[in-house]
Amino acid sequence: MTAQGEAESLESRLWRWGGNLFPAYRLTGARVIFVAAHFREVEIEIPSNWRTRNYMGITWGGGLYAALDPIYGVMLYKLLGRRYRVVDKIARMHFKRPVKTTLSARFHISEDEVGDILRQLKEGGRLERTYWVHLEDAAGVVHASCEKVVSILPRSG
Numbered sequence: 001m002t003a004q005g006e007a008e009s010l011e012s013r014l015w016r017w018g019g020n021l022f023p024a025y026r027l028t029g030a031r032v033i034f035v036a037a038h039f040r041e042v043e044i045e046i047p048s049n050w051r052t053r054n055y056m057g058i059t060w061g062g063g064l065y066a067a068l069d070p071i072y073g074v075m076l077y078k079l080l081g082r083r084y085r086v087v088d089k090i091a092r093m094h095f096k097r098p099v100k101t102t103l104s105a106r107f108h109i110s111e112d113e114v115g116d117i118l119r120q121l122k123e124g125g126r127l128e129r130t131y132w133v134h135l136e137d138a139a140g141v142v143h144a145s146c147e148k149v150v151s152i153l154p155r156s157g
Contacts, residue, residue: 006037007037008034008036008037012035012037015039016032016034016035019074020032028063029046029051029063029067030044030046030063030066030067031045032071033104038111039075039078040075040079040110040111040114041107041109042075042107043104043105043106043107044067044068044071044104044105044107045102045103046059046063046064046067046102046103046135047102048099048101048102058099058100059099059100061095061144064093064099064103064144065091067135068135069091071107072107072109072131072148072150073086073087073088076109076150079109079114080117080118082155083154084153084154084155085153085155086151086152087150087151087153088151089150090147090148090149091146091147093145093146094144094145094146095143096142096143096144097143098143099135101138102137102138103135103136103137103143103144104135105133105135107133121154126151126153126154127152128149128150129149129150130148131147131148131149132145132146132147132148133145133148
């Protein structure tokens with residue numbers, strides 16, 4: 001459970017396990033540690049260890065981005081009922097301080113946002129959304145932030 005008291009369902013727990021076993025994600029060194037039953041909240045953790053650190057002893061920036069990269073897209077795909085494609089358009093990492101500790105990030109998409117996205121898609125057929133996610137240490141200090149712009153469009157065929 002998260003600090004907000006949310007719980008995982010069997011479906012969201014299986015989704016978390018599957019994500020952690022997916023080879024491309026597994027090799028980032030990150031782990032999905034929580035997926036809310038409604039799929040609107042996901043938490044990940046990326047440790048600073050021999051698998052994630054570079055030769056200078058700090059967590060590799062590319063690994064930090066790789067840990068964040070798929071989450072919003074997969075969440076939206078699940079939340080929109082698999083009727084739409086979600087593809088990355090822009091990603092920008094903002095590195096604030098070197099990372100020598102375990103970091104975590106929380107991804108959240110509100111129920112209102114999902115409804116707004118569905119309304120806009122019905123009106124226009126395609127849209128873009130911008131999301132920010134922050135990698136924080138246990139004390140809440142932000143070490144890196146990522147701006148993700150995703151394009152959402154109807155599935156063809």
